[in-house]
Amino acid sequence: MKFSFVKPKPRLGFPMWARAACRQLVFGLLLCLVRAAAAQVSTEPILRIEAGAHLSLVTRVSSDSQGRWIVSASEDKTARLWDAATGRLLTVFRPPVGPEGVGAIYAAALSPDGRQVALGGNAGFDGRTHSLYLFERASGRLPPKSTLSGLEAPVTQVAWSKDSQLLAVGLRQSGLRVFQRNLGFIGSDPEYNEAIYGADFAADGRLATCSLDGSIRLYRIDRKGLQRTARKQMPGKPYSLAFSPDGSMLAVGYQDSGRIDVLDAATLTPRHTTPPLSEGNLGRVAWSSDGRILYGGGTARARDRFAVFAFADSGRAAAREITGFSNIVTSLVAWRDGVLVGSAEPSWASFDAAGSRRLYARQQTADYRDADDKFMLSEDAARVAFPLAPGGNMLLFDLAKGDVRPYGPEAKLESPRQPSWMGGGxxxxxxxSAPKIGSRQLELRPGEVSRSMAISADKQRFVLGTEWYLRAYAVDGNPLWEQRTPAAVWATNLSSDGRWVVAGLGDGTIRWYRTRDGREQLALFVxxxxxxxxxxxxxxxxDTSLEGEDLVGWHLNRGPNIASDFFSVGRFRDRFYRPEIIQSILRTG
Incomplete structure (x- = not known):
């Protein structure tokens, strides 16, 4: 059976722009209704690490127009406010958090006037909708009516207009939304086929976005709402973009290319392209305050480091490396006469116009990437040796003695058992993403990557550490159990007595899991x-060292639209400081 559809004619006296405005009004009313029915969050206390810096990759860095403050955000579910003169941590912004990835912050922006911090990410407490939070910069509070709930997908980008009156919100799906700073709805464009990771306002109020669907889009905002004025399909996957300070040029960085395209900001016609790099991408871009230097970074490397490059002559000159990081560059933004850089180390840094580093908020956690045979255990798992950083000196944690000290070979610990190149295991x-046992591929989830592996002493099972899970298998590859982990499992080992799987995670913790069922029993943070x-x-x-109690605390959600509280465990020392219980857990399992 065939059906035919006839497009109705527009009604007289009801122009196209008016119908669009009505649709936008209805959308805004629906958002208000959904906001009132926001999903409830758990108020059970959650133990979390607080080391004074981010625990996971920095997703965004931002600053006000005068460069007085710096905001960094992370997948560790916090955003942080720093003094741009001293680098001192001023405030930790804590939206509500949930299990697994719920609460991770993907997008953050400090308003140019420095009054508000917009945060968004995975806030899917009900599994369907997400939220945007507007924190007060000065107080760190989340005032009433400063949470926008009901967004259809995780927030991947936020951008303020230069006058701090408008906020553009890019979603992983479902396109673009624009709001007033009081969260009044302005307009939307749902015609996106992929996530929006780039958005920027020009000084005259124009808005540009880029999406992994390959398109650059330009908008103006007037009494009719959000109006798209141009769209251009690019040769690749645009990841970020930035208007030049005078608004005449638009720089575009790609997820899949080592070049930056510079377009005419009015017509989107190409002007010039930076000299391309042979490896990696320049997915993050920013201009200097005078528009003379174009910065780029991403997965591109120089001297075995993930580099930030400066291109003089507005992007026409050859690349000049200004700095490098041990992990990818995740964010770039103009700051004073230089640039701010966020990294997956996790860390952030600021640089002046000459490329000299001014501030560096380095990671405060151990890095177990590629620890491999240096992640060592005693037979009963009561002692563990590890490097604090790749290639760094080894430390030994001794649970019975309750101390951390330099590792020496007299400790007689065992490295992970792994198959030889000749086969087996x-x-x-x-x-x-495709580990195997023999010719059989071990099943992982889409996007899951295997990072570490160890075989039991009796060779009857093995464990696989991945980006999201610790997994145990029988010798033939049949799965025994899986345990979701709070960060990637970069190192793992099994105790010779067969009772414990010990893992070094990307959040800097070492965790003990029971071999028989994968249940976590202990976590150590050094x-x-x-x-x-x-x-x-x-x-x-x-149990703790001197001054160690402030490294862990209780996160307490107060509700879906209220900032969370955090209390260090030291406030409850009388009840919870029990070294004898910690040691008994390892003995009894």
Missing amino acids: PSNWKNS HIDGKRWIIWSPSGYY
Whole structure:
């Protein structure tokens, strides 16, 4: 059976722009209704690490127009406010958080006037809708009516207009939304086929966005709302963009290219392209305050570091490396006469016009990437040795003695048992999405990457550490259990007595899991200074070094539209400081 459809003619006296305005009005009313029915969040206390810096990759950095403050955001579910003169941490913004990735912050922007901090990400407490939060910069509070709930997808980008009156919100799906700073609805464009990671306002109020669907879009905002004025399909996957300070040029960085295209900001016609790099991408772009230098960074490398490059003559000159990081560059933004850089180390740094580093907020957690045979265990898993950084000195944690000290070979610990190159055991497991046992591929989730592996002493099972899970398998590859982890499992080992799987995670923790069922029993955090440490059980009992109690605390959600509280475990020392319980857990399992 065939059906035919006839497009109705517009009614007289009801022009196209008016119908669009009505649709936008209805959308705004629906958002208000959904906001009133926001999903409830759990108010059970959650144990979280607080080391004074981010625990996971920095997703965004931002500053006000005068460069007085710096905001950084992270997948660790916090955003942080820093003094741009001293680098001192001023405030930790804590939206509500949930299990697994719920609460991760993907997008953040400080308003140019410095009054508000817009935060968004994965706030899917009901599994369907997400939220945008507007925190007060000065107080760190989330005032009433400053949460916009009901967004159809995670927020991947936010951008303020230069006068701080408008806020553009890019979504992973469902396109673009624009709001007033009081969250009054202005307009939307749902015609996107992929996530929006780039958005920027020009000084005259024009808005530009880019999406992984390959398109650059230009908008104006007037009494009719949000009006798209141009669209251009680009040769690749645009990831970020930035207007030049005078608004005449638009720089575009790509997820899949080592070049930056510079377009005419009015017509989107090409002007010039930076000299291309042979490897990696320049997915993040920013201009200097005078428009003479174009900055780019991403996965492109120089001297075995992930580099930030400066292109003089507005992007026409050859690349000049100004700095490098041990992990990818995740964010670039203009700051004073230089640039701010966010990295997946996790860290951020600021640079002046000459490329000299002014501030550096380095990671405060151990880095277990590629620890491999240096992640060592005693037979009963009561002692563990590890490097604080790749290639760094080894430390030994001794649970019985309650101390951390330099590791020496007299400790007689064992490295992870792994298959030889001649065969036997898993193969293709290192940084792979297709690990195998023999010819059989081990099933992982879409996008999941295997990072570490160890075989039991009796060779009857093995464990695989991945980006999201710790997984145990029988020797034939049949799955035994899986345990969701709070960060990537970069290192793992099994105790010779067969009772414990111990894993080094991307959040800087070392965690003990029961071999028989994968249940987590203990977590250890050693500060990057190699002196302070704390070890705790899921129920909150802990043992600690001097001054280690402030490294862990209780996160308490207050509701879907209220900033969360945080209390260090030291406030409850009388109840939870129980070294004897911690040691008994390892003995009894």
